[in-house]
Amino acid sequence: MSGKFEVYKDRAGKFRFRLKAGNSQVVAVGEAYETKAAAIKGCESVQRAAEGAKIEDIVE
Numbered sequence: 001m002s003g004k005f006e007v008y009k010d011r012a013g014k015f016r017f018r019l020k021a022g023n024s025q026v027v028a029v030g031e032a033y034e035t036k037a038a039a040i041k042g043c044e045s046v047q048r049a050a051e052g053a054k055i056e057d058i059v060e
Contacts, residue, residue, distance in 0.1 A: 015039035
């Protein structure tokens, strides 16, 4: 089972998204957006950015 994005309203009435892995564990949470459409665009942005993204170890 693949992961999924969930768009929801937080307690303050703002829209947010969370990315869940196939086992339903939350692996990422987006910032607060004023509109549902903006939250969906945030999901799409993460999808585009993650494809082929490299892992950069910045720990000294």
